[in-house]
Structures are given as C-alpha cells and as structure tokens.
Amino acid sequence: MSWTDERVEVLKKMWGEGQSASQIAKELGGVTRNAVIGKVHRLGLSNRASPAGAAKPAATEAKAEAKPKAPAKPKSPPKKAEAEPPKVEEEAAEVQEPRTESASPPAQPKVPHARRQIIPAGQPLPPQPSANEISPEALAKVNEVEKTAKKISLMELTEKTCKWPVGDPATDQFWFCGLNVQQGKPYCEAHVGVAFQPMSSRRDRRR
DNA sequence: CCCTGATTCGC
DNA sequence: GCGAATCAGG
Numbered sequence A: 001m002s003w004t005d006e007r008v009e010v011l012k013k014m015w016g017e018g019q020s021a022s023q024i025a026k027e028l029g030g031v032t033r034n035a036v037i038g039k040v041h042r043l044g045l046s047n048r049a050s051p052a053g054a055a056k057p058a059a060t061e062a063k064a065e066a067k068p069k070a071p072a073k074p075k076s077p078p079k080k081a082e083a084e085p086p087k088v089e090e091e092a093a094e095v096q097e098p099r100t101e102s103a104s105p106p107a108q109p110k111v112p113h114a115r116r117q118i119i120p121a122g123q124p125l126p127p128q129p130s131a132n133e134i135s136p137e138a139l140a141k142v143n144e145v146e147k148t149a150k151k152i153s154l155m156e157l158t159e160k161t162c163k164w165p166v167g168d169p170a171t172d173q174f175w176f177c178g179l180n181v182q183q184g185k186p187y188c189e190a191h192v193g194v195a196f197q198p199m200s201s202r203r204d205r206r207r
Numbered sequence B: 001c002c003c004t005g006a007t008t009c010g011c
Numbered sequence C: 001g002c003g004a005a006t007c008a009g010g
Helices: A004-015 A023-026 A033-042 A136-149 A189-195
Strands: A165-167 A174-176
Touching: A004 A023, A004 A033, A023 A033, A136 A189
Parallel strands: none
Antiparallel strands: A165 A174
16 A cells, blocks of 8 residues: 555544544554554654754664664563452442333333432442542543443453443443453543542643 | 554665 | 654553
8 A cells, every 4th residue: 555645635634633543544544553653754744742942852862773682671660559449249229210111121222311320328339429529520531431331241341341330230230331441450541530549630741 | 461652774 | 755663651
C-alpha cells in the first residue's frame, strides 16, 4: 500500500480528530501504526501543543552508535501495595424493581432500566456512592460506564475484562462490568477510579 | 502486559 | 519517502 492522496487525507483527518495512530492504521488497512506515525511526522503534523520556545528534547543526540545495544535496564523500584478490590460475596437483601410487568420475560431487553437504585443491605458491597465520598467525577464516570458495560457473567471474566461487580449477586440483576481493563489493574479505567483512591487525586497531564 | 507517540536508520 | 525496530512514557 502506498500513501495515496485519499489515504493521506484520511490520515490527516483522523489524526486531527485525535485518533490514535493504531486506530488510523486499522482504518486505513495495509499499514501499521508505525507507518502512520512515520507519515504523520513526514507530513509535519506531529505534535500539536508547542508552547513558545518549546524545549526541543532530542535528548540522545549524538549517539554515534552503530550498534544500538542498550542493555542495563534500570528497573523501576518494585512497588507492591494497592487497595483491595471490593468483595462480591455476601448475601444481600432484596433490592430491585417491582415487576409490574407480566408479559414475556426479557429475552433480549433493549430497554435499559432508567433508574438503578441500589440500597445495600448494610454489608460491604462495592464502594457504592453511599457514605463514602469519592470523586464526583469518578462516580459520574462509573454511572455512565454501567450503562455501557458489557454486563458479562462470572465465567466470562478474563484477564482483560473489568471485574467490577454491579448489582446484587443474590439476584439475576447482577453482572460484571466487562469492559477493557486499565492494563494491569483488574478494572476498567472508570472503576479503577473509584476502586483505588487512597488520597490525593491524580495530578498530572503533561508530556 | 497493554498502549501511545517519537526517533532512528536501512531500504 | 517509507516503515520496522527501537525507544520512551503512561
């Protein structure tokens, strides 16, 4: 595949939209994300945010090394300490909506229930927005995620699926988030946000 | 481990 | 010009 006019156009468009190189590559097909990035650079539309007098890192300038042998990997200090995930077990009380419906059971419910009101029985269910005060942002995010969650079952959980439990395990209104995990963590980004939040909120956004 | 973009360099 | 390999950060 070569960089035809159209393809370049798509590239520009998507890059402008903030799409990732891999996404663009996938869209275009026949190219890898490296190709996309390479092209992006050649087109001169790489980095966008450049304050005045931007410090040009370039870093390892005069490498003068024909043999890119860079051994000796300084390992990051092994840290091992995280908050513990919410528990799933625990029998809970009945908490669900009344079934005013009498007709057919939802074989493939297309209509998401509007309001979900979870009233913990009083036992440590997941860090629900009860007394705890988590980032309002994080909570909002979670609420949103729960709508779009994949709602998978226990047996569908994998290392890549968010294992955040939703609903009441004692009822059939229970599922796991199932979205893509936030690498490393057992939850998706949104749930990681409410799962681990020892202290200060995150504070960084730069590069 | 996954993913991102950035850079280098042989082709 | 192209893009795989590599690097560096999240």
